[in-house]
Amino acid sequence: ATSTGATLGICHVDFDCDGFLTGIDYDMYVTAFEAGETAADFDGDEFITGIDFDLYVQAFEAGC
Numbered sequence: 001a002t003s004t005g006a007t008l009g010i011c012h013v014d015f016d017c018d019g020f021l022t023g024i025d026y027d028m029y030v031t032a033f034e035a036g037e038t039a040a041d042f043d044g045d046e047f048i049t050g051i052d053f054d055l056y057v058q059a060f061e062a063g064c
Helices: 023-035 050-062
Strands: none
């Protein structure tokens, strides 16, 4: 059997992983950010700062 290649697209802005980018995802990020959760570390530097928030907003506005 032969198959063709596949592309896996990951939308790290889709916080609830439902395949749709909605206000729910934004709200979930804000909640994680305010709680200082690791998931809010959008730049991966192990610190939760305003930079993470700004990067998330930019990515959210750009869409997936």
